[in-house]
Amino acid sequence: MAAKMKPSITALKLSESEVMKLMQEFEAQWLKLKLQNNELVIQNDEKEKRAAELIVANKELAFQNDEKEKREDQLIIAKKHAEESDHLKTSFLNNISHEIRTPFNGILGFLSLIQEEDLTGS
Numbered sequence: 001m002a003a004k005m006k007p008s009i010t011a012l013k014l015s016e017s018e019v020m021k022l023m024q025e026f027e028a029q030w031l032k033l034k035l036q037n038n039e040l041v042i043q044n045d046e047k048e049k050r051a052a053e054l055i056v057a058n059k060e061l062a063f064q065n066d067e068k069e070k071r072e073d074q075l076i077i078a079k080k081h082a083e084e085s086d087h088l089k090t091s092f093l094n095n096i097s098h099e100i101r102t103p104f105n106g107i108l109g110f111l112s113l114i115q116e117e118d119l120t121g122s
Contacts, residue, residue, distance in 0.1 A: 014022075
């Protein structure tokens with residue numbers, strides 16, 4: 001009966017050319033992985049840079065939005081003041097107009113009476 005051989009590392013025998021070929025393939029794969037890793041590092045750096053830019057842009061937009069809201073509040077207050085001023089002006093002009101028209105109508109009435117030719121003493 002033949003003795004069974006146990007597989008072992010020592011049982012693997014490769015020629016020098018096979019070893020060189022395996023080393024070349026290993027080095028080629030290693031270089032490919034290094035290039036891919038470098039590309040991923042570059043992409044990651046670009047993404048981090050873009051993320052930082054977006055954070056800055058977001059803060060600027062938030063600031064601009066706050067400023068816009070402040071201006072909007074100021075415009076609302078200014079509009080209320082303008083409407084109030086317009087109302088006061090209209091009331092003033094109506095009162096002045098009434099105060100001027102009332103005596104003026106009386107004066108015109110007396111003038112029309114004075115101009116009548118058949119005016120009697122009574």
